[in-house]
Amino acid sequence: MQSIKSFKALLVIIAAMTAVFLVRYGVYAEEGAPAGLYRKIKPPEKYGSTVMDRGLKDSRDLKPVVFPHWAHRSDYSCKVCHTDLGFKLEANTTEIKQSDIEAGKYCGKCHNGTTAFGVKECERCHSYGLEVKGGRNISDALKNLPKDDFGNRVNWAQALKEGKIKPRASLDGQGKLEVLDSDVIIPVTKYDPHPPDVLFPHKIHTQQMACDACHPSIFKDKKGENPDMNMMKIISGQYCGVCHGRVSFPLDDCFRCHSQPAKKYEPPKKEEAPKK
Ligand code: HEC
Numbered sequence: 001m002q003s004i005k006s007f008k009a010l011l012v013i014i015a016a017m018t019a020v021f022l023v024r025y026g027v028y029a030e031e032g033a034p035a036g037l038y039r040k041i042k043p044p045e046k047y048g049s050t051v052m053d054r055g056l057k058d059s060r061d062l063k064p065v066v067f068p069h070w071a072h073r074s075d076y077s078c079k080v081c082h083t084d085l086g087f088k089l090e091a092n093t094t095e096i097k098q099s100d101i102e103a104g105k106y107c108g109k110c111h112n113g114t115t116a117f118g119v120k121e122c123e124r125c126h127s128y129g130l131e132v133k134g135g136r137n138i139s140d141a142l143k144n145l146p147k148d149d150f151g152n153r154v155n156w157a158q159a160l161k162e163g164k165i166k167p168r169a170s171l172d173g174q175g176k177l178e179v180l181d182s183d184v185i186i187p188v189t190k191y192d193p194h195p196p197d198v199l200f201p202h203k204i205h206t207q208q209m210a211c212d213a214c215h216p217s218i219f220k221d222k223k224g225e226n227p228d229m230n231m232m233k234i235i236s237g238q239y240c241g242v243c244h245g246r247v248s249f250p251l252d253d254c255f256r257c258h259s260q261p262a263k264k265y266e267p268p269k270k271e272e273a274p275k276k
């Protein structure tokens with residue numbers, strides 16, 4: 001029984017890793033492919049470009065809004081928008097009216113014609129499927145940042161560590177983030193044999209977001225108190241998958257999380273094997 005389970009788990013790991021390998025040399029995702037689906041990878045400018053159409057479903061004249069994370073995250077930390085301005089960490093869950101934006105809330109806090117282009121330029125935001133004039137080209141805009149194979153093809157963590165980007169902690173640039181420099185090792189417990197254990201670094205996360213981005217809504221802040229966490233849930237957008245696979249580096253990059261030394265595989269002992 002044990003060896004059948006182990007064999008199944010091994011197959012799952014091999015299949016997942018083969019899929020990742022294929023994806024790297026594969027075709028890009030088609031237009032409109034669901035966000036959680038990354039058997040095909042998105043082109044860099046579409047990765048983390050959140051489509052918002054909550055209040056636009058019946059609109060014939062206006063396209064859905066496309067919010068490009070890559071165009072904002074060099075200048076603003078996640079905290080500015082997700083803690084201070086009230087955008088939720090899931091597409092289409094924040095209730096936003098155009099009148100809110102015109103009154104200087106949400107996008108309108110910055111898109112006022114001074115900090116960034118103003119609210120009258122409808123098509124620059126309502127841009128889904130359109131060729132937009134005035135927008136930057138991702139490879140020019142991000143050309144000085146360290147490269148990566150995945151996502152926006154930018155290693156955002158490295159960019160931050162090297163000081164190549166300095167996202168503000170608050171809108172006026174005066175605020176500070178509470179940085180916690182503590183690593184948590186999350187042992188992989190679900191299957192055997194399994195990939196190396198996961199290291200979760202608080203530092204890189206708390207340099208960009210407040211504790212309340214994760215605690216208590218995504219993770220209980222106690223080691224081992226999130227026993228239901230597993231890879232399938234992460235792939236379907238829970239736990240680490242709230243951000244990784246949507247905005248932060250995608251899940252294809254297995255060993256960036258499973259970064260602890262691999263344990264030697266111990267086959268089940270002979271005497272435990274089922275009798276013939
Ligand atoms: C300038 C504002 C802004 C900044 C900065 C920002 N976000 Fe967002 N984010 C948004 C908006 C707007 C949405 C869409 C919310 C909605 O539709 O309800 C969003 C959605 C998301 C989602 C959900 C995406 C999905 O497909 O469901 C995630 C995850 C996310 N942001 C993570 C981050 C992380 C991590 C950072 C920092 C690296 C960050 N955001 C920085 C504005 C921002």
Ligand code: HEC
Nearest residue numbers: 052053054055056065096097098107111119120121122125
């Ligand atoms: C800075 C970005 C931005 C600009 C510019 C912008 N919008 Fe929007 N608009 C949004 C966002 C974000 C939403 C919310 C999308 C959602 O969740 O459905 C929205 C929603 C809407 C809605 C549906 C909600 C409601 O209030 O009925 C309408 C209608 C709308 N916009 C009209 C316009 C028009 C007309 C213009 C140009 C005069 C415009 N918008 C310019 C970002 C923008």
Ligand code: HEC
Nearest residue numbers: 065066067071076106107109110115116117124125135136
């Ligand atoms: C915290 C400030 C801030 C918020 C909030 C914000 N933006 Fe921006 N946005 C900027 C700045 C700054 C730029 C770059 C300057 C410019 O293009 O005018 C920008 C650029 C953009 C661009 C152009 C990207 C390109 O191609 O160069 C789009 C599209 C955009 N924002 C959409 C949105 C939408 C939609 C929202 C709300 C859902 C939003 N932004 C919220 C500050 C903000």
Ligand code: HEC
Nearest residue numbers: 178180184200205206210211214219221222223224225226
């Ligand atoms: C990006 C998400 C995220 C953010 C932001 C975050 N944490 Fe955590 N935190 C985690 C995860 C994941 C764990 C590990 C939980 C587990 O072991 O099941 C954890 C564990 C903890 C623990 C228990 C660790 C231990 O060693 O016992 C504490 C205490 C904690 N966090 C405090 C904080 C504080 C304080 C902040 C803000 C300064 C913060 N966290 C920000 C994700 C986050």
Ligand code: HEC
Nearest residue numbers: 156157198199200204213239240242243247248249256257
């Ligand atoms: C709320 C959003 C969020 C959640 C949840 C989250 N992360 Fe992250 N993580 C980020 C952001 C933002 C970065 C910066 C790099 C990037 O965006 O690609 C990052 C970076 C990392 C890095 C740093 C890589 C490096 O090169 O230094 C590791 C490792 C990591 N995350 C692991 C995890 C693990 C494991 C979990 C779940 C236990 C998790 N993260 C949950 C947002 C998140």
Ligand code: HEC
Nearest residue numbers: 016187188189190198229230231232240244251253254257
């Ligand atoms: C963003 C971080 C992150 C990335 C990237 C990641 N994992 Fe995981 N993985 C985790 C966490 C956290 C767990 C849960 C550990 C626990 O609580 O047992 C896990 C668990 C697993 C497990 C154990 C079985 C299970 O369901 O819990 C397998 C197998 C696995 N991951 C395979 C992979 C493969 C293959 C990839 C690359 C395609 C990958 N992981 C990428 C964070 C990550």
